[in-house]
Amino acid sequence: METMNNPTDTNLYGELLLKSLPAVIESDSENDRLIAEVEALQSREAHLLPEERRLLGLLLLLIEDYEEGKYRIKAATPDEVLRELMRARGTRQKDLLEVFGSKGIASEVVRGRRAISRTQVKRLAQFFHVSPALFL
Numbered sequence: 467m468e469t470m471n472n473p474t475d476t477n478l479y480g481e482l483l484l485k486s487l488p489a490v491i492e493s494d495s496e497n498d499r500l501i502a503e504v505e506a507l508q509s510r511e512a513h514l515l516p517e518e519r520r521l522l523g524l525l526l527l528l529i530e531d532y533e534e535g536k537y538r539i540k541a542a543t544p545d546e547v548l549r550e551l552m553r554a555r556g557t558r559q560k561d562l563l564e565v566f567g568s569k570g571i572a573s574e575v576v577r578g579r580r581a582i583s584r585t586q587v588k589r590l591a592q593f594f595h596v597s598p599a600l601f602l
Contacts, residue, residue: 479517488524491532500525544587544601545578551594552576565589 491497507514507522514522542550551557559572565586566572574580582590582601591598 474517474520479520482517482521486521488528491528497529497532500529544582545575547600548576565593
């Protein structure tokens with residue numbers, strides 16, 4: 467399996483594969499094992515053979531795939547973003563009366579029972595000094 471840009475010795479690459487046994491990662495311990503292999507290869511990066519570089523690329527893809535699936539951050543809803551900003555900055559619901567105009571509307575929005583209007587998005591962004599995109 468040779469390419470013009472990256473000639474490899476298939477026998478040597480096969481031996482490297484047999485030694486490291488890369489496969490789709492299904493556990494943290496397997497992920498840790500492959501990370502250790504990557505670190506060992508990266509410690510000699512300037513002196514890697516083409517076959518070792520190819521293996522390194524494969525291991526990195528497997529690790530990235532596992533970690534993206536396991537550690538994916540779920541998107542927050544606008545009311546979740548609002549509650550987190552309030553928590554982080556010590557803001558209370560009553561502090562948002564200028565933004566929402568009434569205690570009732572503020573309460574409904576903070577609890578997620580009412581959507582945040584475009585006007586409120588702009589006011590919240592100004593109030594918290596953040597991008598309006600956080601609330602969309």
